[in-house]
Every structure is written in C-alpha cells, then in structure tokens.
Amino acid sequence: MRRALLLRAALIVASASVTVPAAAQDADPTRAVFVEVVPQRTTWFVGERVSLLLRVGYDTAFFERSVVQTFRRELDVPLRVSAPWLNRARPYSWRARGAASIAAGDGPLEMERSADGAVERGSRSFALLERRLVLDARDAGDVDLSVTVEFTFATAFRDDFVEGRVARDAHRVRVSLPGPVARVLPLPGEGRPEGFSGGVGAFEIEAHLVSAELTEDGRVAATVRVVLRSEPDTDPDGARFPVLDKRPGLHVLGGRSEYSIRTNDVHRRAWLWELEVGDPSLGAIPPVVFSFFDPLQGGRYVTIETEALELPVRARAEAPRPPAPREPPADDGVSRELLAALAAALLLLAATAALLLRRRRVSPRPRSGPGADPRAAAREGAAAEARAALDGPGADVADVLATFLARRLGCAPAAVVSPDLPRRLEAAGVAPEVAREMSQLLERLVAARYGGAAPTGADRAAILAALTALN
Numbered sequence: 001m002r003r004a005l006l007l008r009a010a011l012i013v014a015s016a017s018v019t020v021p022a023a024a025q026d027a028d029p030t031r032a033v034f035v036e037v038v039p040q041r042t043t044w045f046v047g048e049r050v051s052l053l054l055r056v057g058y059d060t061a062f063f064e065r066s067v068v069q070t071f072r073r074e075l076d077v078p079l080r081v082s083a084p085w086l087n088r089a090r091p092y093s094w095r096a097r098g099a100a101s102i103a104a105g106d107g108p109l110e111m112e113r114s115a116d117g118a119v120e121r122g123s124r125s126f127a128l129l130e131r132r133l134v135l136d137a138r139d140a141g142d143v144d145l146s147v148t149v150e151f152t153f154a155t156a157f158r159d160d161f162v163e164g165r166v167a168r169d170a171h172r173v174r175v176s177l178p179g180p181v182a183r184v185l186p187l188p189g190e191g192r193p194e195g196f197s198g199g200v201g202a203f204e205i206e207a208h209l210v211s212a213e214l215t216e217d218g219r220v221a222a223t224v225r226v227v228l229r230s231e232p233d234t235d236p237d238g239a240r241f242p243v244l245d246k247r248p249g250l251h252v253l254g255g256r257s258e259y260s261i262r263t264n265d266v267h268r269r270a271w272l273w274e275l276e277v278g279d280p281s282l283g284a285i286p287p288v289v290f291s292f293f294d295p296l297q298g299g300r301y302v303t304i305e306t307e308a309l310e311l312p313v314r315a316r317a318e319a320p321r322p323p324a325p326r327e328p329p330a331d332d333g334v335s336r337e338l339l340a341a342l343a344a345a346l347l348l349l350a351a352t353a354a355l356l357l358r359r360r361r362v363s364p365r366p367r368s369g370p371g372a373d374p375r376a377a378a379r380e381g382a383a384a385e386a387r388a389a390l391d392g393p394g395a396d397v398a399d400v401l402a403t404f405l406a407r408r409l410g411c412a413p414a415a416v417v418s419p420d421l422p423r424r425l426e427a428a429g430v431a432p433e434v435a436r437e438m439s440q441l442l443e444r445l446v447a448a449r450y451g452g453a454a455p456t457g458a459d460r461a462a463i464l465a466a467l468t469a470l471n
Helices: 002-015 060-066 336-360 374-391 397-409 421-427 432-448 457-470
Strands: 019-021 033-039 043-045 049-059 080-082 099-104 107-113 119-121 124-136 141-144 147-153 156-160 164-167 171-177 181-185 196-200 203-214 220-230 250-262 267-277 288-294 300-305
Touching: 033 147, 033 171, 049 060, 060 124, 203 288, 203 300, 220 288, 250 457, 374 397, 374 457, 397 421, 397 432, 397 457, 421 432, 432 457
Parallel strands: 043 181, 080 099, 196 288
Antiparallel strands: 019 156, 033 049, 049 124, 080 147, 099 107, 107 124, 119 124, 141 181, 147 171, 156 164, 203 220, 220 267, 250 267, 288 300
C-alpha cells in the first residue's frame, strides 16, 4: 500500500515538472485561420442544387504548437467551421482524396489537401484544405455564406505521464468571417412548358424497349425503361416522371421507380412503364418527353426527348384472321349412318393423336435441374445469396458486392478489386455504364474500411439495384 502511494506521488510530481511556453507571435490567434466560400455563381434558382467550394487555411506552426484537441472525435485539424447553410450542405463527391478531418456544422468533414500546397500571408505559412459541397436552394431570398470558426489554444502546457500534453490555460477562440451573399430567385412563369417536370439542373434522358408482345385481342403489351441521368450537383429525385408524347391508341397502364444510383460522376434514376398499344399498325412507341429548367443556359426552360422506340415485327403483325367457314358439301346420297361412323372414327383418331402429342410434348426448360440453363441458375443463385447477406446482421456491404461480382466473373473475391474491373465486367456481358458505376461503388465501399465515408442506406439500395441490373 505504501509503495503504491509513493509511486502515485512520483507520477504527480513528474506530471507537473515540465512547462512549455508558447511563442510570442501567437499573441493574435484570430489570424491563425481563414475560410473562403466560393460558389459557382451568386444567383441561384429555387429547386437548384448549387456547387460551392469550401477552402480552409490554417497556420501549421501555430496549430502544431498551441492548438488543443477538444472534440469528442480526434480531428486531424482541431477546428470547427459552422454556419446555418453548412448544416444543409453535403459533399459533392463520395470520397475525399488525401483527406484531413475537421468539424463542419454538426459533424466531421473530410477535407482534401489542396494541390497548391502552403500559402504565405505575412509571417505565417498556411496549409490549405478544400472540399466541394452541394447545397439545395429551397426558398427564394438571400443566403449569407458567412461562417464562424472555433478552436481552442493554450500558451502553456504540462506533460502528464498518463494524459500526455495537457493545456494549463486553455483559451477558446470564436471568429466570425464574412462570406458572399447569394440571391435565390423563383422559377419564372414565362415560357414554362405545360409538362414541366419540376427538375432544375442539367439532365439527359434515354429510353429502352424491354419487351413487346402481341395479345390475343390484337393489342401490343409493352414494357419501357426510361433512364434519367444528371450530374451530382443536380437532383433527379426532385423531378416528376417523364411523360410520353400523347398518341391515339396508346395507353399507360402504370409505372414504378426501378432504381436510383449515385456515384462520384453521375446520378441515374430509372422507371419502368407498362404500356398498351391499341393499334399494332402504329409501328413505334412515340418519344418520351422531359422538360426541365436549366439555370446554366441563361436560366431557361428546356425540353428534350428520346427517339421513338420501334416495335418488333412480331408485335406489329396483325392478329391472325380466323379461317373462312367452308361451305357444306352437297348431298350426294351418302347415308347419314355412314357419315356418323366416319365422324366417330375421325374423333377417335384425333383423340389418339392428341394423347401421343401430349406424351411427347417438350416441357419448358426448368429454372433448376438437369434441363436448366447453368449460367442463368448461377446468376440467380448469386443474386439470392447477396440479398440474403445484405439482410443479415452486421453485413459487410463491400464484401457482399465483391463476392457477387466474383461469382459473375468466375474468380476469387480478392481478385475483383482491380483497376481493370470495368473492362472485365464488360467482357462478361455487363453494360459499360453499369460496369463503370459498380466499379466506382465497390472502390468507395472498400475505401470506407480504411477511413473513408461509412456505407449508408443508399449504398445498400445501390447494391440491390445492381443485383437487378446485372442479373
């Protein structure tokens, strides 16, 4: 007991034995940080998703010598940038390269180290951090992009045997830094098309015919996939379904959202439409029309459309006509009894032939078993296993996606993560666009294991969409 008390007293003496004074140039700590907010432009429109650059510079010598870690999560640069608008902003891309963490708004934010390196301002040398953000302009009015910076520093420290470097006189600094003011304008009423989707930004649209079959009553039942593409700083979820060019005899039976996938480069959203063409001679499904407001093209409404989707010949062919009724043969004196006997014999022969045909009929290829398509069965099995793994507790989404792609490529999961993954998927029959997006998604999920942004519910939804698209 006495030995323990003596050891504790020695630790206390040792912890108070070292004092490190701060340098005299730290007298004005408010000049140790600067923040710049650089929007693409300062005139916005309601519904627009605006891109802006957040740039933070900090005095590296001052922060290494005097700034204290006071945040619950240890940050690479222990400072907080806060502003009302910053709580609604989010990163433009999924992952920051050369990341250094700060606190921004209500949580941490990974910043990218600027390629410009350090800048000199007076006698100080500042390291630069940058991150491009996106912000939704919700209401008309002015948006003040000023920020407040907070950090804690000290002028004297003591080295504690247990806690390490401890500030003796911690001082909290809070600096308000002015920024530009953006004006949000309402969408103009002049020139607004009747079928305006509500989308604001830059969009591309494409349509594909999934299936078209001729029904018994001579109509064509068709399924059409419509894909809306936009940049990450455009919100496709804010746009309503595109509309079909109205034509006589064309009926929309229903539509549903198929998937929504966001990557670093593009946001894709797809719908499936069930259509009925009452007149098979129409020959094609008319273009899909989409109207949006483009703030970059002088702030005007734009209408785009897809190409018409030609119906296949088998769907355009008219329904077969029933054979014309045959005239009854003239009465040549044959007895009714003989005719009845011949009719009974013909019926017996027809029944026997039908029975033989039924025995020889080839059943459709089963989905499993000896007659199944082994490649289709393997793809369906891999997709089912991936869905079950995602629903399991503590699922590793990166491992689930890598395992599924490995089954598709016929290799080990460890061999999936490689720079040539898009080319390999294309060689396996995957559409180039889907192959590129799945490669980017897997890269980001793997990076999350080593300090990147944690997977979200959107990642799980993207994998489920990939299972459908790749299968």
